[in-house]
Amino acid sequence: MIGVIQFPGSCDERDALEAIRRVGDGRLVWHEETDLSDLDGVVIPGGFSYGDYLRAGAIARFSPAMEAVAGFAGEGGAVLGICNGFQVLCEAGLLPGALLPNEGLRFICRQVGLVAEDLRGPFGVELGPGDRLSIPIKHMSGRYFAPDEELDRLQAEGRIAFRYAPGENPNGSVRDIAGVLNEAGNVLGLMPHPEHAVDPLTGSEDGLALFRSLVGANHLTGRADARPPVSAA
């Protein structure tokens, strides 16, 4: 079962749920919920959580559900943050770096080419270095930033998950970075929206690979096995 967190102001949670249900089971998780014990993976969807006041993602990280997600991630649970979800994960300190307003100061909504790089753990099942995906972006604050020494470290540790294809950097992200992993590889954040690329009708189904990986994640992280059986309670 994959949970999709729903904050006031989220807007892509139903598309994410639809994408998950094409390959497995999923349910919405209201932002006040703290019991994630039935979940094998979590998606933090796109949108404008709590209005995105102050900075995108800055307020959502204090929600009860996010505290539960931090615990879930700490136990090795697979977490996928998309767009606003990526911003929330960075603000929460679960991923390195920050997302700044786009270089051109405009909201951008279009298809972009992505190149997968160092995906591993639950997210490396179907995608590997050099795989090319076509996935839409739609954001105002997608300019990934981290200091140079941090970027060197991320690169050395194999934590750059996706880059925009050469010449396609839409927002001024440093080193063309579109997505990064946490140290353990079980938390992935990316600006493009894989949940909007799951049907040929809308031009691409390249996003499905990530949701298939997420649905199968518990087998890889061993997290499900580490939990006490439900009957023990």
Next chain:
Amino acid sequence: MLIRPKEGILDPQGKAVERALPALGFEGVHDVRVGRLVELETDDPAKLDDLCEKLLANPLIEDFEVELEQ
């Protein structure tokens, strides 16, 4: 609390303001940076730095200064 983009970080908002100024006759203005000012009342000013670091500013991309008035 005065919060501004860290040095070295591109501030497109500042750039846009800078580009607009000559059209209005304001020549010779450069290095425009746009930050924000947060005013609040508190009974516990000792916690303001912590408050800035945890919520009002993102220390990775922003610098902040706290100014107190009685």
